[in-house]
Amino acid sequence: MAEVAALVVTNIEQQQILHLATQLEVSPQKQQEYCTQAGLLAADLPVRLRGRIEEFFSRSHGSALIISNLPMGTVPPTPQGNSTHVGQGTLLARVQAIINQRLGSMIAYETQASGQLFHDLAPSIDEGSLQTSVSYDVELDGHTEQCFSPLRPDFLSLACLRSDPSAHTYIFPAVEITQCMSPDQRDRLFEPMWETGVDTSFRMLDQGFGLTATRGPISLLQGDYNEPFITIDETLTKGLTVESQDLLDLVITLYRERRTKIVLVAGDLLILDNKRSMHGRSSYPARLDGTDRFLLRTFIAQSGRAIEFAMRADSCVILAKYS
Ligand SMILES: [Fe+2]
Numbered sequence: 001m002a003e004v005a006a007l008v009v010t011n012i013e014q015q016q017i018l019h020l021a022t023q024l025e026v027s028p029q030k031q032q033e034y035c036t037q038a039g040l041l042a043a044d045l046p047v048r049l050r051g052r053i054e055e056f057f058s059r060s061h062g063s064a065l066i067i068s069n070l071p072m073g074t075v076p077p078t079p080q081g082n083s084t085h086v087g088q089g090t091l092l093a094r095v096q097a098i099i100n101q102r103l104g105s106m107i108a109y110e111t112q113a114s115g116q117l118f119h120d121l122a123p124s125i126d127e128g129s130l131q132t133s134v135s136y137d138v139e140l141d142g143h144t145e146q147c148f149s150p151l152r153p154d155f156l157s158l159a160c161l162r163s164d165p166s167a168h169t170y171i172f173p174a175v176e177i178t179q180c181m182s183p184d185q186r187d188r189l190f191e192p193m194w195e196t197g198v199d200t201s202f203r204m205l206d207q208g209f210g211l212t213a214t215r216g217p218i219s220l221l222q223g224d225y226n227e228p229f230i231t232i233d234e235t236l237t238k239g240l241t242v243e244s245q246d247l248l249d250l251v252i253t254l255y256r257e258r259r260t261k262i263v264l265v266a267g268d269l270l271i272l273d274n275k276r277s278m279h280g281r282s283s284y285p286a287r288l289d290g291t292d293r294f295l296l297r298t299f300i301a302q303s304g305r306a307i308e309f310a311m312r313a314d315s316c317v318i319l320a321k322y323s
Helices: 011-022 031-042 047-058 091-103 175-180 183-189 242-258 304-310
Strands: 005-008 064-068 105-109 119-121 140-143 155-162 169-173 194-197 214-218 221-224 227-230 237-239 260-262 269-273 277-281 294-301
Touching: 005 047, 011 047, 011 091, 031 091, 031 105, 047 064, 047 091, 091 105, 091 155, 091 269, 091 294, 105 304, 140 242, 169 175, 169 242, 175 183, 175 227, 175 242, 183 242, 237 242, 269 277, 294 304
Parallel strands: 005 064
Antiparallel strands: 064 269, 105 294, 119 294, 140 277, 155 269, 155 294, 169 260, 169 277, 194 214, 194 237, 221 227
16 A cells, blocks of 8 residues: 655744734636745745755655645635535635645646646535535446546645545555556556547536547556556546456556555645556535535646646636637
């Protein structure tokens, strides 16, 4: 089981971060201005936090980093689903943005949460049993975010406003796959022997954008044996042959046996490397009374310039036609 890098900020560091967050006064609706200001403030994050982020970048096998004891401010009641966008108004959202901008550039997607930078991850009664981020009745299958898209985020950032002790977040680094397989099996994972579907939420907005139902052929792993990139979705990815389906099943078995389980608590920020690890979530109970688990999800591109061509003018939103 992989160890997740962790940093608990001290009370003095918490006050320093709080001071920075109160200076982020731009509305998140002015996305570019908001991210620019957050990036400027990030230069003054506590040295120990900046150091841990640098370490996370430099470690080739780093799959996740969890930062705890962050200032939260007042937390509103947990909404139902992700349509009200209340989370972006919290102090923790500003803290998250400042730390995110130290890692890269925050990005949004036209197809996700109406192009907002912040996505409320809160249980939705309509999607309770679906494979979506706002489900709760079912385990969310192992996946990499937007495995079908060349413009998938490099990092996911999840901030916890309200915890549920029974909700586990699962993390599994790709490097463990190559370590657990025979050389022959490992080599096959780098060959294009799979295809993958496109997430329903992306196709729902397809108004002639050409978002095909399947993409491929793709390899499950890319890059170097010792620090591979991974592209996989337990729900969407299929083997093109009996052999490749068997290999996919083996990877999913490894994920289930060896994944790290984390319970996020209020004030935690979890950074996931979306290129080097897969993730998922357990089922958990929802009461739908304002006290349920409540996370803020954001996406980060390591290099904003590389994807500027795909963005809506004067925003950080990647247009659906490029997904
Ligand atoms: Fe995800």
